[in-house]
Amino acid sequence: MEHLKESAQKVQMKLMELGYTHQVVELPDSTRTAQEAADAIGQASSCSRKWNQPSE
Template sequence: MEVLKESAQIIQDLIFKLGYSNKVIELPNSARTAKEAAGALNCEVAQIAKSIIFKLESSNSPVLVVASGINRVNEKQIEQVLNDQLGKADADFVREQTGFVIGGVAPIGHKNRVITFIDEDLLQYSEIWAAAGHPKAIFQLTPKELIEMTKGKVVKIK
């Protein structure tokens, strides 16, 4: 059996605990960007579910947007849904709130409670790929599983 990095194993254990059988895999090279991950997996960049952490200005709470790899998050769109201002989250904030480094933030298993939004564009694919706690670790899932696992709200992000 393949031994996963500690942060990736945490995600694998959580996936099983949630009742799913999705397998975390580690790529030989970085999957830090959607383009790198898609190249390694031989899939469309749009099938990469990239996790982007923002900071709510009012409360300093983390907000996760799980976006299709080809989409740029329109922060104004998310601010309208939240009725609050979004700020940039630096690497320290991301690690502090999620327990993961940028480039490896999984959509689940965060240290603190995270408000989660899911890009509606991901719903058109039968399978998508998300980071699994480490820049080289990923797992395959369906958009339905992503919604169930994260309890995220599907929104238009662009």
């Protein structure tokens, strides 16, 4: 997690504490939509999950 900003590290730690296995990713450029974010990491936007939906 050393490559994440402090605020992103806090989010990652909280996710882990809550039992989530998602990984926080900081993008080099701004994204305004879920589709732009998905495109930036090479994922389909349908892969995005709601905040309160735990991974399986």
